[in-house]
Amino acid sequence: xxxxxxxxxxxxxxxxxxxxxxxxxxxxxxxxxxxxxxxxxxxxxxxxxxxxxxxxxxxxxxxxxxxxxxxxxxxxxxxxxxxxxxxxxxxxxxxxxxxxxxxxxxxxxxxxxxxxxxxxxxxxxxxxxxxxxxxxxxxxxxxxxxxxxxxxxxxxxxxxxxxxxxxxxxxxxxxxxxxxxxxxxxxxxxxxxxxxxxxxxxxxxxxxxxxxxxxxxxxxxxxxxxxxxxxxxxxxxxxxxxxxxxxxxxxxxxxxxxxxxxxxxxxxxxxxxxxxxxxxxxxxxxxxxxxxxxxxxxxxxxxxxxxxxxxxxxxxxxxxxxxxxxxxxxxxxxxxxxxxxxxxxxxxxxxxxxxxxxxxxxxxxxxxxxxxxxxxxxxxxxxxxxxxxxxxxxxxxxxxxxxxxxxxxxxxxxxxxxxxxxxxxxxxxxxxxxxxxxxxxxxxxxxxxxxxxxxxxxxxxxxxxxxxxxxxxxxxxxxxxxxxxxxxxxxxxxxxxxxxxxxxxxxxxxxxxxxxxxxxxxxxxxxxxxxxxxxxxxxxxxxxxxxxxxxxxxxxxxxxxxxxxxxxxxxxxxxxxxxxxxxxxxxxxxxxxxxxxxxxxxxxxxxxxxxxxxxxxxxxxxxxxxxxxxxxxxxxxxxxxxxxxxxxxxxxxxxxxxxxxxxxxxxxxxxxxxxxxxxxxxxxxxxxxxxxxxxxxxxxxxxxxxxxxxxxxxxxxxxxxxxxxxxxxxxxxxxxxxxxxxx
Amino acid sequence: xxxxxxxxxxxxxxxxxxxxxxxxxxxxxxxxxxxxxxxxxxxxxxxxxxxxxxxxxxxxxxxxxxxxxxxxxxxxxxxxxxxxxxxxxxxxxxxxxxxxxxxxxxxxxxxxxxxxxxxxxxxxxxxxxxxxxxxxxxxxxxxxxxxxxxxxxxxxxxxxxxxxxxxxxxxxxxxxxxxxxxxxxxxxxxxxxxxxxxxxxxxxxxxxxxxxxxxxxxxxxxxxxxxxxxxxxxxxxxxxxxxx
Numbered sequence: 001x002x003x004x005x006x007x008x009x010x011x012x013x014x015x016x017x018x019x020x021x022x023x024x025x026x027x028x029x030x031x032x033x034x035x036x037x038x039x040x041x042x043x044x045x046x047x048x049x050x051x052x053x054x055x056x057x058x059x060x061x062x063x064x065x066x067x068x069x070x071x072x073x074x075x076x077x078x079x080x081x082x083x084x085x086x087x088x089x090x091x092x093x094x095x096x097x098x099x100x101x102x103x104x105x106x107x108x109x110x111x112x113x114x115x116x117x118x119x120x121x122x123x124x125x126x127x128x129x130x131x132x133x134x135x136x137x138x139x140x141x142x143x144x145x146x147x148x149x150x151x152x153x154x155x156x157x158x159x160x161x162x163x164x165x166x167x168x169x170x171x172x173x174x175x176x177x178x179x180x181x182x183x184x185x186x187x188x189x190x191x192x193x194x195x196x197x198x199x200x201x202x203x204x205x206x207x208x209x210x211x212x213x214x215x216x217x218x219x220x221x222x223x224x225x226x227x228x229x230x231x232x233x234x235x236x237x238x239x240x241x242x243x244x245x246x247x248x249x250x251x252x253x254x255x256x257x258x259x260x261x262x263x264x265x266x267x268x269x270x271x272x273x274x275x276x277x278x279x280x281x282x283x284x285x286x287x288x289x290x291x292x293x294x295x296x297x298x299x300x301x302x303x304x305x306x307x308x309x310x311x312x313x314x315x316x317x318x319x320x321x322x323x324x325x326x327x328x329x330x331x332x333x334x335x336x337x338x339x340x341x342x343x344x345x346x347x348x349x350x351x352x353x354x355x356x357x358x359x360x361x362x363x364x365x366x367x368x369x370x371x372x373x374x375x376x377x378x379x380x381x382x383x384x385x386x387x388x389x390x391x392x393x394x395x396x397x398x399x400x401x402x403x404x405x406x407x408x409x410x411x412x413x414x415x416x417x418x419x420x421x422x423x424x425x426x427x428x429x430x431x432x433x434x435x436x437x438x439x440x441x442x443x444x445x446x447x448x449x450x451x452x453x454x455x456x457x458x459x460x461x462x463x464x465x466x467x468x469x470x471x472x473x474x475x476x477x478x479x480x481x482x483x484x485x486x487x488x489x490x491x492x493x494x495x496x497x498x499x500x501x502x503x504x505x506x507x508x509x510x511x512x513x514x515x516x517x518x519x520x521x522x523x524x525x526x527x528x529x530x531x532x533x534x535x536x537x538x539x540x541x542x543x544x545x546x547x548x549x550x551x552x553x554x555x556x557x558x559x560x561x562x563x564x565x566x567x568x569x570x571x572x573x574x575x576x577x578x579x580x581x582x583x584x585x586x587x588x589x590x591x592x593x594x595x596x597x598x599x600x601x602x603x604x605x606x607x608x609x610x611x612x613x614x615x616x617x618x619x620x621x622x623x624x625x626x627x628x629x630x631x632x633x634x635x636x637x638x639x640x641x642x643x644x645x646x647x648x649x650x651x652x653x654x655x656x657x658x659x660x661x662x663x664x665x666x667x668x669x670x671x672x673x674x675x676x677x678x679x680x681x682x683x684x685x686x687x688x689x690x691x692x693x694x695x696x697x698x699x700x701x702x703x704x705x706x707x708x709x710x711x712x713x714x715x716x717x718x719x720x721x722x723x724x725x726x727x728x729x730x731x732x733x734x735x736x737x738x739x740x741x742x743x
Numbered sequence: 744x745x746x747x748x749x750x751x752x753x754x755x756x757x758x759x760x761x762x763x764x765x766x767x768x769x770x771x772x773x774x775x776x777x778x779x780x781x782x783x784x785x786x787x788x789x790x791x792x793x794x795x796x797x798x799x800x801x802x803x804x805x806x807x808x809x810x811x812x813x814x815x816x817x818x819x820x821x822x823x824x825x826x827x828x829x830x831x832x833x834x835x836x837x838x839x840x841x842x843x844x845x846x847x848x849x850x851x852x853x854x855x856x857x858x859x860x861x862x863x864x865x866x867x868x869x870x871x872x873x874x875x876x877x878x879x880x881x882x883x884x885x886x887x888x889x890x891x892x893x894x895x896x897x898x899x900x901x902x903x904x905x906x907x908x909x910x911x912x913x914x915x916x917x918x919x920x921x922x923x924x925x926x927x928x929x930x931x932x933x934x935x936x937x938x939x940x941x942x943x944x945x946x947x948x949x950x951x952x953x954x955x956x957x958x959x960x961x962x963x964x965x966x967x968x969x970x971x972x973x974x975x976x977x978x979x980x981x982x983x984x985x986x987x
Binding site for chain 1 (some may be wrong): 752763764768769770772773774775776778779780782783784789790791793794795796798800802805806807808809810812814817818820821822836854871883886887888889890892902932935936937938939940941960961962964966967968969970978979980981982983984985
């Protein structure tokens with residue numbers, strides 16, 4: 001049969017349509033590669049990636065990291081599964097740290113100021129080191145102050161050796177230092193190292209002011225335990241009670257959140273102790289020790305005397321005490337943060353940590369676990385008292401030269417202290433920071449340092465895992481800019497000044513420490529030769545020895561018979577609101593404000609990003625005719641004030657306002673400058689009576705409406721939530737109820 | 744040097760893998776480690792302040808916060824929300840150019856070079872899991888060094904959303920049988936970062952995987968289950984002992 005032209009066209013048409021239709025029924029699976037060009041054609045060659053283990057100080061925490069490196073560039077920061085503290089997980093700050101290395105505003109080379117107040121000029125390292133040597137040679141060493149951010153491990157050791165060898169004064173700087181916590185732990189447990197908190201194995205946790213799941217000390221480590229505390233296999237779900245004057249992430253996670261009068265946390269703890277002791281439901285030996293043998297020793301803290309002072313009912317205190325002491329498993333008390341940020345900070349925290357004795361939770365699983373004292377140095381943030389003295393010495397001319405490393409005192413100390421004026425009185429300021437923050441921008445000479453991904457070091461974690469741990473920091477990439485590690489600068493300059501250190505570089509110094517660890521022939525890495533030990537330790541990210549622990553339970557001290565009250569700054573009739581500042585979960589106290597990822601991640605409670613806000617209770621806002629986004633001024637008795645937009649927060653107590661710390665930079669890169677307000681500027685400069693630390697939660701303020709409104713940048717409200725009737729987004733499970741409640 | 748391997752057939756992979764995620768709301772603290780890890784891994788543009796104010800922030804995973812009650816008896820609850828990779832995905836049939844479809848491994852896939860930016864898929868997604876690139880994403884030159892070479896940078900006019908880190912899936916499973924891919928051998932960036940281990944990822948076709956075992960958990964639920972979208976992402980209810 002012949003094929004006509006018409007038939008041919010018909011068949012051709014049907015075939016073409018069929019081809020299109022049938023091919024369209026299923027998308028070729030390789031289309032997925034459009035999203036992810038992992039499997040490239042043969043003629044395209046992608047880079048090979050390598051993972052390097054290192055460690056970084058993230059806030060006060062210590063995080064073992066694995067960094068993905070491709071073609072000489074760090075691509076991704078991940079947690080090191082081997083490292084005992086974060087076991088494969090990491091904090092948002094650790095992730096964001098990657099952006100410090102590739103930050104567009106990073107200082108690219110050493111710089112010198114052409115004239116006082118003039119512009120900077122780029123110079124080479126030989127000239128920079130020569131200038132530094134000359135400055136230090138010409139100066140009276142006693143008139144030199146070396147100010148450093150909190151530092152641990154080998155770099156702290158090198159820094160201290162340098163200061164001692166040269167004869168300079170040294171101060172650590174941290175806007176929210178941990179001196180009160182350290183003093184309290186020393187008081188109550190006799191320990192120099194901060195202990196670990198075994199959250200994973202605790203059954204009942206009472207935390208006082210410590211936002212341990214958000215910002216306190218090492219949240220990643222504590223969150224590792226928290227996941228197990230909630231839903232760990234083979235255990236019952238733990239119960240968390242959080243006492244705080246602000247509704248934090250930890251408060252949100254808690255089964256019970258209790259608000260008490262700010263500064264009265266110690267009274268609550270001792271009132272609970274009194275109940276436990278008088279009802280005989282705690283450890284009797286501990287009770288006798290804590291009371292000096294007189295079980296009526298704590299009678300000043302009877303619930304009837306304390307309840308009205310702290311804003312809780314007597315029954316409420318007794319109920320907490322009975323639940324804490326009567327829990328079937330292990331109870332644990334944790335204190336810190338705002339509870340220690342008052343003039344009676346040490347009193348508060350000492351009382352809180354004493355509770356652990358009464359329930360037998362000292363140095364046992366599920367309780368407080370002691371850490372071996374670090375064999376290496378640590379530079380802690382010095383108390384405000386010391387910084388006031390240092391500023392006075394700058395003004396008097398006693399201090400003439402300031403060496404700075406990651407110590408942004410212009411932003412981190414209150415404007416009331418007039419830091420900039422004190423800096424103007426100095427002859428020379430030398431900075432080793434990588435960014436032009438408010439303090440470094442006043443320097444005469446800048447020798448920019450490496451970022452954590454580029455340098456050698458070690459870390460002995462502040463809160464260790466309960467056994468000796470030394471993490472190794474190695475450069476995972478070559479330096480991206482013309483920078484030099486701070487430790488290497490100090491080692492080199494020390495030699496020039498005639499105070500040579502026993503090493504030629506930070507790498508040598510770290511290797512020397514590694515040799516000591518190798519010689520122990522124990523711990524997580526043991527190898528016959530040092531070179532094998534060195535290689536294996538670097539691969540694993542460090543060395544730790546689960547057998548090197550602290551044993552025994554100390555004898556508790558006698559608790560104070562007389563209550564110590566918090567002194568709040570500001571007359572309540574003029575300044576009716578209690579100001580509770582809090583550390584940002586992403587930008588910290590401002591040290592991470594230059595990192596765009598840290599800026600852009602919304603605050604968990606308010607969902608606000610990139611900004612400062614004041615959290616106000618809805619009824620308080622209504623009373624002041626305030627609405628969301630209205631700008632108000634907050635004024636303290638110090639005379640300082642800031643302007644901030646209102647976030648109406650239903651969880652804020654009526655007589656409290658809360659403001660995040662960290663913004664309000666005048667400089668510190670394009671991502672931080674000119675953004676928000678610095679709440680530290682209006683805090684009263686009251687100190688904890690024992691340590692001299694800033695009582696940062698002890699200020700009263702008044703709030704005044706302005707005629708301005710701004711749009712707060714926040715995630716909340718970007719899209720209309722699609723709530724379906726009877727179909728909640730978050731469903732809750734109420735144990736014992738057949739028909740589970742829902743939100 | 745990259746090597747070319749013979750692709751497995753669609754049928755092979757569909758029988759081998761069905762990817763799923765389980766999120767335990769009782770472990771989640773709302774810390775947002777998942778959010779930043781996702782941004783880093785997937786080259787999600789930096790959300791400048793204006794992006795939040797104008798309602799244009801792009802997040803492949805976000806943490807939503809819901810209030811319950813009034814002070815002092817108040818509770819904030821958190822839920823990480825990402826593409827639910829629905830089996831009956833409302834976003835798929837409305838795409839006029841087949842830019843979004845369901846692949847053989849249970850993933851809802853977005854093909855960037857097909858997308859013409861109608862945004863029908865975004866409108867039809869009940870979970871608001873999709874984000875549109877209203878502008879060309881811009882990174883300062885230095886910050887481009889950190890971009891993940893395994894992930895395409897999307898351009899202006901293109902819809903984007905969670906891919907469950909398909910690049911990691913590809914790297915870890917190409918030319919492999921399920922036996923060669925042990926449970927937990929790799930994770931999407933969000934799961935990997937989550938400090939409380941609230942997120943679990945795995946292969947539902949592997950009966951021994953954690954995600955398979957969690958299907959029987961009494962706290963299991965899907966968000967908006969009655970819509971019939973059959974999400975592959977599953978949640979475990981938050982335990983509330985209040986008043987218990």
